[in-house]
Amino acid sequence: MTRVALAGCGAMGEIVARTVYPALGGLTAAIDPDPARAGAVAELTGARPFTSLAEARREAGIEAVDVRVPHHLHAAVVLEALRSGCHVLVEKPFATTLSDAHAMVAAADDAGLVLAVAENYPHLRAVRDARAALAAGRIGDVVALRSTRAYQVGGVWVRDGWRHGGGPSGGILLDQGTHQVSLLRCLGGPVAAVAAAGDADTVALTLRMASGVTAQSVLTWSAPGPAAQAEATVLGTGGRLGVVVDYDADEGGCHVWTPARSEHTGKENYYDSHRRMVEDWLGAIRTGAEPVVPGREGLADLAVVLAAAESLERGGGFVEIP
Ligand SMILES: NC(=O)c1ccc[n+]([C@@H]2O[C@H](COP(=O)([O-])OP(=O)(O)OC[C@H]3O[C@@H](n4cnc5c(N)ncnc54)[C@H](O)[C@@H]3O)[C@@H](O)[C@H]2O)c1
Known part of the structure; x- marks a missing residue:
């Protein structure tokens, strides 16, 4: 062992x-x-x-x-x-x-x-099911993607004070933006450029995927919700696909909708992925x-997050991913 x-x-x-x-x-x-x-x-x-x-x-x-x-x-x-x-x-x-x-x-x-x-996120069954459905062409060609991570951070997560604000570890972009970039890369492939607006606690990202498709992501830890969830939608020429990530209960899963049928898989809790x-x-x-x-995938997520931070600092505009 x-x-x-x-x-x-x-x-x-x-x-x-x-x-x-x-x-x-x-x-x-x-x-x-x-x-x-x-x-x-x-x-x-x-x-x-x-x-x-x-x-x-x-x-x-x-x-x-x-x-x-x-x-x-x-x-x-x-x-x-x-x-x-x-x-x-x-x-x-x-x-x-x-x-x-x-x-x-x-x-x-x-x-x-x-x-x-x-x-x-790459370890979540909901994300794996979504990738399999996309690879099988279940919703046709991807037209656009979006994701949301909105909650109110508190308790042990802010106990030591480094997570909030503009310190070297701080801000929602580094903390939760990394997860959302990973999710969008899992669903939409590599990112070519990113633009960001917002502040340390709330950020909106627009991502130009290498495929030419556009993605958006909204992140905030200043807004409570009825459930501790993150979610993403992929819009396709033949239907749409939804991913729910549940941090509290076991309601995480993947939903594939086409005009012919609607299918739901999964009863998953986020923490199972640990x-x-x-x-x-x-x-x-x-x-x-x-x-x-592997490390190089962490590096690829980070490259997008740091480009978004650069865009935020500049007051907006697309920054190419190196
Ligand atoms: N993947 C997830 O779902 C998830 C959730 C929460 C936190 N995290 C990540 O976990 C990490 C820690 O976050 P946290 O909320 O537990 O922070 P925390 O502040 O509660 O804990 C960090 C701990 O590291 C200790 N520490 C500092 N320097 C050290 C060193 N050189 N060697 C050993 N320990 C040291 C601190 O004393 C502290 O106890 C961050 O990277 C955060 O993003 C991931």
Whole structure:
């Protein structure tokens, strides 16, 4: 069994420690500069608690690191782990700069290590069903796409204060925009250019897909809704397709409508995808197969998000994706 360390025992780290790792044989090390958080995760998983990756590497003989730290710290922790010979799973957004993202992909490639990104959407059954329906031509040619992620962020998610505002980790674009870009790329393929309007808490994106189709996405964490959901629609020449991602209940799924029939698949909760992501990563380490979301896919999502941030800063206008 792979000896895994969890780096970052905050809100997300605690969730995977409680809901994912116990069924996968536990963790070897729980790392957080806050000893109480490391201790709490250690208790949940049978791990030894540490306050730094260096200490855990020295004392616990770890082989893989699951990174759940604030965004601007992803690159430093990932590079330290890779350079010490550990496989890595890192939360979205992959990094906060393209140069860091390229360095991370190169470090993994050079060392022959698995670098996977904890980007949930490609692991959701609803998204996989939607991709299969699109590939089979069920709604004809794609005409346009749109997605929405609207909720009110609070509780443990804002406890440490880095998520909001204009700090190096802050803003909805980096946090939720990454998920929405991943979703639109899953449904509509590569992005050629993006334009953005809004502020740190609410953003509207217009994406020019490489296929020539246009997509839009609205993100806000200032608006409550009747259900904690994200959704996307793909409009086609022969029908339309809807994806619902449910963060609270088990109402996630894919709906395909054509004039001839209407079909719904799935009863899915968003958080199920966390177990699938970790299993996929550990499977890739064991078998040498490529993970569902390798580093270069995290880099591709980030390139779109950073281009959108550039558009936002400039006050609008399309920015080409490098
Ligand atoms: N995929 C999802 O559904 C999802 C949901 C929430 C958060 N996230 C991601 O998880 C990551 C963490 O978010 P969060 O809400 O749990 O943040 P958080 O602030 O609650 O937790 C981050 C933890 O990292 C610790 N930390 C800081 N530097 C560290 C280091 N060098 N080594 C080890 N630990 C360190 C902090 O002390 C803190 O406890 C972010 O990348 C975020 O985007 C993903």
